[in-house]
Amino acid sequence: MDVNQSDKVKCEAAKILGINDSEITGYQIKRKTLDARSKQPVYLLSLELFIGEPIRVKSVKVPHYRDVHQSDRQVIIAGCGPTGLFAALKLLENGVKPIILERGKLIRDRRRDIANLNKKGIIDPNSNYCFGEGGAGTYSDGKLFTRSIKRGNVNEVLGIFNHFGADDNILYESHPHIGTNKLPAIISSMRELIQDAGGVIHFDSRIQDIHIQENAICGVWTSDGEYYPVKKLILCTGHSARDIFQLLHSSKILIKEKPFALGIRVEHPQNLVDRMQYHSETRDPFLPPASYSLVQQVGGQSVFSFCMCPGGIIAPASTDPEALVINGWSPSKRNNPYANSGIVMQVGPKDWQGHLSYGALAAMQFQKELEQRAYKAGGGNFTAPALRMTDFVEGKVSTTLPACSYPPGLNATDFREVLPPGILKCLKHALLAFNRKMKGFYTQEAVVVALESRTSSPVWIPRDENTMEHIQIQGLYPCGEGAGYAGGIMSAAMDGQRTAEALIRSFGHS
Secondary structure, three states, rough: HHHHHHHHHHHHHHHHHOOOHHHHHEEEEEEEEEOOOOOEEEEEEEEEEEOOOOOOOOOOOOOOOOOOOOOOOOOOOEEEOHHHHHHHHHHHOOHHHHHHHOOOOHHHHHHHHHHHHHHHHOOOOOOOOOOOOHHHHOOOOOOOOOOOOOHHHHHHHHHOOOOOOOOOHHHOOOOOEOOOHHHHHHHHHHHHHHHHHOOOOOOOOOOEEEEEOOOEEEEEEEEEOEEEOOOEEEEEEOOOOOOHHHHHHHHHOOOEEEEEEEEEEEEEEEHHHHHHHHOOOOOOOOOOOOOOOOOOEEOOOOEEEEEOOOEEEEEEOOOOOOOOOOEEEEOOOOOOOOEEEEEEEEEEEOOOOOHHHHHHHHHHHHHHHHHHHHHHHOOOOOOOEEEHHHHHHHHOOOOOOOOOOOOOEEEEEHHOOOHHHHHHHHHHHHHHHHHHOOOOOOOOOOOOEEEEOOOOOOOOOOOOOOOEOOOOOOOOEOOOOOOOOOHHHHHHHHHHHHHHHHHHHHHHHO
């Protein structure tokens, strides 16, 4: 907040209190919310004021991380995403040594592989937007808003992100956001602390097999030929680690198929979204790029916006050759000229009826085949199937496409080659309904891009919610998005913490 804004806040606060603004020596923002429901958007602030006394800045309480170089209590963590990192930090608090196995690369090396995917259509199955240091969280939008407040300590997680480099505003914004440009440095700082404290992280180390005897974890083998004897394994490999799901299934470890969200990503010019939301031809410089949140019931199905990214880009989030997945993110300033959002609906058993022979992997196989169809329809090299929104709804193939932020490029495609008829029908009806809620949403200036298919895991790994252990295998702790217990950075981080806390309690019984 600049000086002029600060003076304005003090002036408004003084008016409310009936005092001179010179009597206010300072303030701290406790909560900040933008209310844009009326034609005149306003910020709602909750303040702690200091009147006639020095301002007392309250520092964020950060956990004490202990040195574990010599600790004889060790835990293997599979996956270095938000779940794995926050589980490791919680272990360090309690003097337990985390050993993280990450299939991907360090961020500095991962960047080159992502550039190859964006520019050349070349994918590394172990180093991409989903796999590598920080997992999918490193190249996510960095949204830190969650409704899962009962799952853990939201303020503690926000404080930890702030300690490792996130801006102070995440502590009071109603919808805190870090930004993809800032996340890599924050994730790297977490990794450096874990290593400095005695934790160990092995990159390019994918779990190849799990050693189980008498329904208990004994160790893991990795792709580089290493064997790690261990009695406790935190499994947080993410929702895209299909080889892990296949390994569990082939090892007769209980997993179950799970409904997941599926759909498209829609991109508008940001200035168009600003006009729709702020009811003005130009956005006031004090207002952020506008966002939206939409939901519509269509034939008993809920179609909703997901991961809305103002001032963002659409990115290729694939992990396999010849299979296309997209996602969206925004930098911290949200200053790109486009706004994008997933428009998705939940799919369930009736949608993967033709895949029941795959058992617990039926939903995953359905998801996989749709991604392969999207890749083929896009024309290869990760160019994406796309249509103008109006043509998508009318069932036409666009003769031209609007400019789009998606780096590999677009290919005008008949979407019947990508999505099943019932899902297409629901999405079309929803887009028209969204226009009634947000006038101007339905427009030929918007582009529809496929395929948004990794909003959540298609597999659930059942666990005891008291011990957090797998209900069948002692010492196996499934957690995070991949196990079906989180959706986004915050809930993933909190699930990692809860799992680590339960595991620590178990040391007294082992």
